[in-house]
Amino acid sequence: ISAPNEFDVMFKLEVPRIQVEEYSDTGAYYFVKFKRNPKANPLIRFVEEEILSASKMLLKFRKIIKEEIKNIGETDVSVEKKKPGSPAVTLLIRKPEEISVDIILALESKSSWPASTQEGLPVQSWLGTKVRNKLRQEPFYLVPKHAKEGNVFQEETWRLSFSHIEKNILNNHGTSKTCCETDGVKCCRKDCLKLMKHLLEQLKKNFKDRKEMDKFCSYHVKTAFFHMCSRNPLDSYWDPRDLSLCFDDCVTYFLQCLRIEILEHYFIPKFNLFSQDKIDKTSKEFLSKKIEYERNNGFPIFGKF
Structure with missing residues (x-):
């Protein structure tokens, strides 16, 4: 706001035919499973006991970005240390000026939004019921954000994200x-x-x-x-x-x-x-x-x- 030096980039990965299971009545955190597990599914290596592992995918995502950073010649870019529970891989760019970029891995699902969102997005009297219905037909996203129980993170959960809808609302x-x-x-x-x-x-x-x-x-x-x-x-x-x-x-x-x-x-x-x-x-x-x-x-x- 005061100086535009922080940016978020969502890295979308379309995942067909997934089912989500709500974690501990939170409404926001979910386990992700595939409805079918064909051998051709490239994400099969991240599946553990039928659950798509958020921590494994985030680790691999981080590794890929770190490798790519080595190929950037002219700009001073480094990957910041992993923050516990954060779904982002943060790049620090020092030249020509210092900015940080959060790259967030996001699974894109074109299924109906989960039941916990049924009463949410209360825009009826503001933007109208038609707009609300149209927005709810958009995909929803899941980011590898771990649910926290006490001081422990549940590392295999994904959290719902509606940042694309928020952006849409702000623009209209x-x-x-x-x-x-x-x-x-x-x-x-x-x-x-x-x-x-x-x-x-x-x-x-x-x-x-x-x-x-x-x-x-x-x-x-x-x-x-x-x-x-x-x-x-x-x-x-x-x-x-x-x-x-x-x-x-x-x-x-x-x-x-x-x-x-x-x-x-x-x-x-x-x-x-x-x-x-x-x-x-x-x-x-x-x-x-x-x-x-x-x-x-x-x-x-x-x-x-």
Whole structure:
């Protein structure tokens, strides 16, 4: 947001005829199996006891990228150390300027979305039922993100990803189809999201030595923002002249989510991103206090860096 130096690239792998089995009633994590296991299936070597191994595939994916990096001559590129539980292979490019690129392996499935998403994507009053039905006909993705139980990762699980739908919504975000087009009326939705992301980004930077900030990420802000769009569907609410009011409303909603310890995943309602087992109460209270301080003092952190 402040400087475009982090990028995500999804590496899609189409997998025909898979079945997914929900892991431990999470709604978000799944074991992946093939409906048939023909010998010709090139992924058969990653199957263990009928389950497609997320850890084995991620290991191989990482190895391939590391080998390819050796062939890049003119740019200074290195692969960052693996982060526990992360589905990404992160490249650090140092020249001509420093940027990091997350390459994420994603299985693409053209089957119906899993049952846990049935009540999710609440865009009916905002983008309309037709749009929702059309979006739900898009493929869904599974990334090798391991479910965490206590301090242990379940290394064979895959997590649902709807980043392509999120991108689609952000690009076509208005009640009126011409919102923010060249000749259309402008709104401040994207500016609110940028400010929310920037706020969290700067707080994480400012308190990088505090473990309370470790669990928070821009996806939490993005999810809260989407819920705000569903709650306030009309373009007139997001008038650019009311940017400060809209931003304040977004901050208020995010603080409320922290306080009640509930932030529903936008696509998987039963998956609570702020549940006690994911982020402890102390961390949520710490972030709340920091955001409250910023709001009460006119966001001094925005001018700090």
